[in-house]
Amino acid sequence: MNVFFVNFMFLVYFGLCQSRRYDNFTLYSATPTEQYQLNFLQNLQSQKYIDVIFWKRPSKLFNDVHFIVNPIDSELFQERLNHFKLEVHTLIPNIQSAFDSQKIKKYTSLKTDSFTWDSYHSLEDIYQWISDVALKFPKTVELHSIGKSVEGRDIYAIFIKISNNKANVIIDAGIHGHEWISTAFVTFLIKKLIYAQDIGDDRLNELANKYNWFIIPIVNPDGFDYSIKVDRLWRKNRRKFDNGEGVDLNRNFDHNFGKYETSTNPKDDNYCGPAPFSEPESKALSEFITEKREHLKFYISFHAYGQKLIIPYGDRIKHVENFSEMDNFGKQAILRMYKLNGVKYSIGTTYDTLGVRVSGSSTSWVKNNYKPKYVITFLLRDNGTYGFALPNEQIMPTCQETLIGLVELMTAKPRRVRADLFNASYKITANVMLLITLCFLK
16 A cells, blocks of 8 residues: 555544544533622633633623533532532533534635635635635735744735725734634625625725725634634634643733733633734734724724624723714614614623723724724624534624624714613613614614
8 A cells, every 4th residue: 555645544534533522512601690609600710620611701790601511520510500509501512513513615716706605614715715806806906915823824914995095994803713703704795895886785885995905814824724623612823832822812912911811821712922912923913003004994803702892992991082982883883783683782892791801902902002093893693502603504694794784883973872772671662762763774
């Protein structure tokens, strides 16, 4: 037998064996209502005496917490739940089955229309598609590498310029490897901007012509690729340390570095790194933003999950600068999104919406250093039912509602909008007011 073939098959088999699986890991939701329950969950997060991976961390009382539990620790976990009288709800009994249903569709090179949003796509195919798009539309689309990742992959920015304008929009996604839906939306946005004149959306066409669009679909190509091929829940980049792997790139920016909701342990998902901009990915993005800062009007970062619009600053409790304006525009966007699919988003700072303060994020760094008028983070679907296991059939609806929300946000004018859009206590009156508002937005 051919020695090369034997070695090749060994490497393939070895790679498959090395892939991390989550068979029979259960996805749970819990809502701590007593301080001792919250303490239990937070200690579980820090001490790791049960194999638990938090998807939505325990932050404060009455905030939902999402996590998966290794089946080998299920009995101990249940005993602890009983001890602390903490009620949990099973969302997905076997999370691996949900991951397996997230199909990766193959893209046919040079056939740009074969790239669709009914499936997810590999790093190689996304890179091939944006390269083909640039080749197909040479007058309006340029593709540039803004730097290299830890493992030497290019970090691409696609530049869409339909007319001569000065104002810039920078959009990024995929800063966390496991947030596949963020990259799916940004590729969807690229296509919609290029074809804006042909699809009959006047407001989108206006935006496409009004700004220079700089879009980075995958800030963290190593982590994204690793999440597809090895560990579906991989979040960080792929930097190797003596005692762990990876840096959370959205904790690595030089804004209150290492102070809030970060870790100094490379084994943790929110490890901030040894120093600000220690990672080539965050450094490349920061240098690119710095280069375009002079005419930067919008900086928008797409993440998952949570169904929220997050206004800077992530590390502060008090609202600052143009918060009220962004809050008003964001609420108009939320109403548009709700009208399309009935999916509810919320808006506020990180502290308002998640109950935590976060240091070292890209949006806070951009807002603090360059003061663009509009900076916001979209946390896309869902609200925890699937989380990072968002099924294929929700990709297109997510993209459609997010595009509507983005267009509304970027074209909104000050309007009177209810402070609490979806509070059940309003009952019939709230529903009537909502319908009136939606009619007004038509």
